[in-house]
Amino acid sequence: MMNTDAVVHSLVHTNTVECVRNDYKGLPSTLCQGCGHNSIASQIITACYELNISPEKIVKFSGIGCSSKSPTYFLSRSFGFNGLHGRMPSLALGALFADHTLHGLGISGDGDTASIGMGQFKHLVRRNIPMVYIVENNGVYGLTKGQFAPTAEKGLRLKRQGVNAFQPVDICMEALASNATFVARSFAGDPKQVKELLKAALSHNGIAVLDIISPCVTFHNHENSMHSYMGGKALEAPLHEVTYVPSREEIVIDCFEEGETRDVILHDGSMVRLKKLEKDYDPTDRHRAFQMLDESEKKKLLITGLLYIEPYRPSLFDLYVLPETPLNRLTEERLRPPKESIGRLNQMML
Amino acid sequence: MELANPVQIKDTSPPKNGAVINDFCITFSTINGSGSATANTTLLRAIFKMGVPVSGKNILPSNIQGLPTWYTLRVSKDGYLGRLEKDDIVVSMNPITFSKEQEYIVPGGVLLYSDEIKLHIRREDIHVYPMPVNNILNTVGIPAKLRDYTANMVYVGILAELLGIKMKNVVQALEFHFKGKESAIKPNLDVINLAAKWAQDNLKKSDPYFIRSMDANVNCIISDGNTAAGLGAIYGGVQFVGWYPITPATSLAETMHEYVPILRKDQKEEGKETCVMIQAEDEIAAIGMAIGAGWGGLRAMTATSGPGLSLMAEYLGLAYYTETPVVVWDVQRVGPSTGLPTRTAQGDITFANFIGHGDTQYILLFPGSVKECFEFGWRAFDLAERMQTPVIVLSDLDLGMNQWISEPFEYPDQPMDRGKVLWEDDLEKILEKTGEKWGRYLDIDGDGIPYRTLPGNQNPRSAYFSRGTGHDEYGAYREDPEVWERTLSRLKLKFETAKKFTPKPILREMARAKIGILSVGSTDFSIQEARDQLAEQGIATNHMRIRAIPFDDEIRKFIEAHDIVFVVEINRDGQLKQLLTIQFPEQATKLKMVARIDGLPLSANWIEEQISAKEASK
Numbered sequence: 001m002m003n004t005d006a007v008v009h010s011l012v013h014t015n016t017v018e019c020v021r022n023d024y025k026g027l028p029s030t031l032c033q034g035c036g037h038n039s040i041a042s043q044i045i046t047a048c049y050e051l052n053i054s055p056e057k058i059v060k061f062s063g064i065g066c067s068s069k070s071p072t073y074f075l076s077r078s079f080g081f082n083g084l085h086g087r088m089p090s091l092a093l094g095a096l097f098a099d100h101t102l103h104g105l106g107i108s109g110d111g112d113t114a115s116i117g118m119g120q121f122k123h124l125v126r127r128n129i130p131m132v133y134i135v136e137n138n139g140v141y142g143l144t145k146g147q148f149a150p151t152a153e154k155g156l157r158l159k160r161q162g163v164n165a166f167q168p169v170d171i172c173m174e175a176l177a178s179n180a181t182f183v184a185r186s187f188a189g190d191p192k193q194v195k196e197l198l199k200a201a202l203s204h205n206g207i208a209v210l211d212i213i214s215p216c217v218t219f220h221n222h223e224n225s226m227h228s229y230m231g232g233k234a235l236e237a238p239l240h241e242v243t244y245v246p247s248r249e250e251i252v253i254d255c256f257e258e259g260e261t262r263d264v265i266l267h268d269g270s271m272v273r274l275k276k277l278e279k280d281y282d283p284t285d286r287h288r289a290f291q292m293l294d295e296s297e298k299k300k301l302l303i304t305g306l307l308y309i310e311p312y313r314p315s316l317f318d319l320y321v322l323p324e325t326p327l328n329r330l331t332e333e334r335l336r337p338p339k340e341s342i343g344r345l346n347q348m349m350l
Numbered sequence: 351m352e353l354a355n356p357v358q359i360k361d362t363s364p365p366k367n368g369a370v371i372n373d374f375c376i377t378f379s380t381i382n383g384s385g386s387a388t389a390n391t392t393l394l395r396a397i398f399k400m401g402v403p404v405s406g407k408n409i410l411p412s413n414i415q416g417l418p419t420w421y422t423l424r425v426s427k428d429g430y431l432g433r434l435e436k437d438d439i440v441v442s443m444n445p446i447t448f449s450k451e452q453e454y455i456v457p458g459g460v461l462l463y464s465d466e467i468k469l470h471i472r473r474e475d476i477h478v479y480p481m482p483v484n485n486i487l488n489t490v491g492i493p494a495k496l497r498d499y500t501a502n503m504v505y506v507g508i509l510a511e512l513l514g515i516k517m518k519n520v521v522q523a524l525e526f527h528f529k530g531k532e533s534a535i536k537p538n539l540d541v542i543n544l545a546a547k548w549a550q551d552n553l554k555k556s557d558p559y560f561i562r563s564m565d566a567n568v569n570c571i572i573s574d575g576n577t578a579a580g581l582g583a584i585y586g587g588v589q590f591v592g593w594y595p596i597t598p599a600t601s602l603a604e605t606m607h608e609y610v611p612i613l614r615k616d617q618k619e620e621g622k623e624t625c626v627m628i629q630a631e632d633e634i635a636a637i638g639m640a641i642g643a644g645w646g647g648l649r650a651m652t653a654t655s656g657p658g659l660s661l662m663a664e665y666l667g668l669a670y671y672t673e674t675p676v677v678v679w680d681v682q683r684v685g686p687s688t689g690l691p692t693r694t695a696q697g698d699i700t701f702a703n704f705i706g707h708g709d710t711q712y713i714l715l716f717p718g719s720v721k722e723c724f725e726f727g728w729r730a731f732d733l734a735e736r737m738q739t740p741v742i743v744l745s746d747l748d749l750g751m752n753q754w755i756s757e758p759f760e761y762p763d764q765p766m767d768r769g770k771v772l773w774e775d776d777l778e779k780i781l782e783k784t785g786e787k788w789g790r791y792l793d794i795d796g797d798g799i800p801y802r803t804l805p806g807n808q809n810p811r812s813a814y815f816s817r818g819t820g821h822d823e824y825g826a827y828r829e830d831p832e833v834w835e836r837t838l839s840r841l842k843l844k845f846e847t848a849k850k851f852t853p854k855p856i857l858r859e860m861a862r863a864k865i866g867i868l869s870v871g872s873t874d875f876s877i878q879e880a881r882d883q884l885a886e887q888g889i890a891t892n893h894m895r896i897r898a899i900p901f902d903d904e905i906r907k908f909i910e911a912h913d914i915v916f917v918v919e920i921n922r923d924g925q926l927k928q929l930l931t932i933q934f935p936e937q938a939t940k941l942k943m944v945a946r947i948d949g950l951p952l953s954a955n956w957i958e959e960q961i962s963a964k965e966a967s968k
């Protein structure tokens with residue numbers, strides 16, 4: 001959380017794109033008091049403000065569910081499209097081609113992504129489109145008042161359906177398996193980490209999947225579940241301490257001993273500095289990431305941090321030779337073949 | 351030339367009724383995947399090059415290799431291009447269907463068959479020519495791996511000789527097919543030449559059929575509707591295509607993959623691409639991508655068929671309500687379910703019209719020719735962007751996948767209509783004009799069409815949040831009853847406005863006609879032929895080909911002006927008639943259904959019989 005001085009500062013201090021923090025705000029939230037999604041919304045606002053991204057340079061997307069309602073609670077000056085249940089990825093992909101200079105920000109939930117939307121999610125990831133894809137993961141269907149989500153832990157008891165008999169879907173594992181180039185897990189109760197990971201994700205040139213455990217205080221706040229605040233806090237095991245360092249900033253951080261930190265330089269020249277906690281963790285080792293997720297599942301730990309990153313794989317946009325001018329600003333003379341071409345075309349049809 | 355086993359030609363009597371010139375039908379019976387398409391289209395194109403009207407239709411199984419497949423060529427001096435329900439000449443390369451095919455040949459017709467087929471020929475009233483396919487291939491020395499693909503060239507050579515198709519035109523056709531590639535042309539041409547020579551030396555022509563040069567095809571082209579549609583879209587400035595393979599729509603997208611790099615090089619930034627094409631993971635993603643792109647301000651489309659359109663239902667409803675432009679080509683095939691994937695139909699009319707839950711409406715376009723596929727290819731984007739709504743273009747397999755003689759494609763006669771889009775300065779101007787009142791869904795002009803802004807617009811007041819949930823004129827979430835009703839009423843008004851922009855119906859009249867015919871799409875060819883046949887019986891008809899929904903007021907006037915109106919279409923339930931009945935209830939008793947679905951294009955004879963029988967029973 002920001003301290004009072006920081007709050008006051010952000011109200012009056014304009015960033016490099018002439019915006020104060022309030023320029024990134026949305027409408028008041030209609031989600032439950034204490035919902036993890038509200039905390040994530042707040043970190044999105046701060047991250048975008050601090051990253052100096054003009055709100056007009058961001059486009060929001062969402063599917064259906066509590067999570068997908070939240071894009072109205074931040075970035076009112078950004079365009080947004082609240083699409084269909086599980087089908088946000090295709091919508092976002094098409095829309096982002098309209099202007100490749102925009103930052104795509106997708107908000108989904110665990111049901112929206114890992115149940116109805118699993119196919120579109122995995123194909124979006126596979127295509128490596130540059131956008132941030134946040135899963136606000138609470139392990140429950142909130143908007144329909146408490147049914148099992150695909151990420152619900154085995155053995156979870158719900159009021160009407162009884163006990164969940166199935167293994168949960170691990171969204172980070174699915175993203176990794178689909179060759180995601182940025183996979184992170186965080187916890188809405190750890191706002192600093194959420195913010196730093198968000199900044200890194202927004203600077204990544206490719207798909208950035210952020211699986212954020214975001215407690216549902218109304219339908220799924222059992223203290224023994226890692227989807228609750230208490231459970232999450234108790235079980236959270238950060239892989240490292242994440243600090244995002246913008247490209248313009250001279251890197252002056254306290255001296256670490258050798259092997260204490262790992263720096264990952266991102267596509268735009270900014271950097272993620274990962275400070276070692278208990279064990280060293282190499283986030284560029286995909287095999288290790290799988291292993292880590294597997295271990296954490298067995299140990300019932302909520303592993304958080306940057307699980308995997310591959311900063312330089314070509315993005316979907318790199319596979320097309322797009323003009324500098326955004327496609328949606330091209331005018332007729334650049335879109336319609338010249339008149340003299342029709343004669344040649346007809347000749348080809350003889 | 352010496353052949354190992356010279357065949358015995360049965361000597362049949364010479365033509366009794368004189369020669370039949372440029373007015374007959376040839377059916378080719380081959381095995382799917384045997385390369386017969388090359389042989390068949392070579393003949394089609396050679397006849398076309400002789401200036402003779404000709405049309406070709408594939409009758410395929412849903413199979414890549416091994417099952418029987420047919421192709422019919424209709425040669426018509428009168429220019430009729432519809433399906434004919436008779437076989438004058440049958441070329442049989444397939445023993446499995448050999449016996450059955452004999453039954454369909456008209457008395458005095460022709461059976462050409464591969465002499466590998468050792469089956470009994472029951473008919474005695476036809477001209478029979480066995481073809482020494484293997485002997486010819488052996489003589490040419492075709493390598494084993496190419497044998498199957500060149501075997502069908504034997505009948506090309508024999509038919510050329512038998513019917514009088516000029517070899518120079520056959521060569522032109524081959525050059526076209528193989529894009530001038532000598533190594534591909536030569537082995538095929540060798541077989542054709544040898545087969546023709548064999549026919550010259552060994553066949554004694556007894557049948558009456560001849561092809562003689564005409565000049566009916568001056569300035570005409572040959573194309574299929576899918577190619578035309580894809581090219582039309584390219585001339586319409588398409589910027590985004592999300593698609594998923596499905597017969598019979600696949601070739602529409604694949605044509606675009608082929609031609610976009612040629613025709614759509616950026617004029618300003620050299621080497622850059624102005625159209626993005628993505629093969630999606632399924633049809634839901636294909637339409638989702640296209641709708642996202644349309645919302646972003648790109649001219650966006652997808653191409654599909656019935657099963658794909660079914661999957662797109664939810665997204666199309668969203669696009670209707672969020673007022674997002676997108677173009678969907680539905681190349682119809684036989685349904686329900688997987689149905690007959692390689693057979694033609696007009697069975698998606700009601701589905702496309704009503705697609706989505708709640709109250710929805712779409713602009714539907716019905717191209718009736720290859721040329722119109724091209725035209726609607728570009729026009730659909732103008733309509734979608736002007737009206738800010740999905741446009742569904744209903745083509746069909748017959749139009750889309752078969753080769754048609756057509757007038758040449760015409761360059762768009764209007765500049766692109768991008769509709770009401772506000773960029774940074776436009777927004778300032780409209781705010782000034784309206785006294786600071788602009789909302790994404792606010793009807794400023796009273797025509798039901800609001801002004802839209804696009805992502806990337808840097809004006810801080812330009813952004814809005816699109817949603818399928820209830821929203822007011824400013825895009826804000828609202829559940830108020832009056833807001834919901836107001837929005838739906840405005841959308842209805844918007845579709846009234848659409849009539850000013852949609853293509854008008856085409857009217858063809860005869861003197862003193864009391865009978866009307868209404869239709870959409872590809873049935874037009876057979877309908878015109880049927881009308882000529884009816885006229886010969888003294889039954890004059892007027893015909894109106896509807897080209898768009900919402901229905902034009904001219905259609906109501908047309909029904910009013912006739913005693914009876916036949917609605918001709920390719921489906922079981924008379925879907926076009928159903929929609930007309932809903933739209934014009936007071937005229938509905940005049941409408942008579944002439945509908946059929948058997949997987950084949952309607953023939954002129956069938957239409958003529960239906961109408962004359964219904965006329966006689968009055």
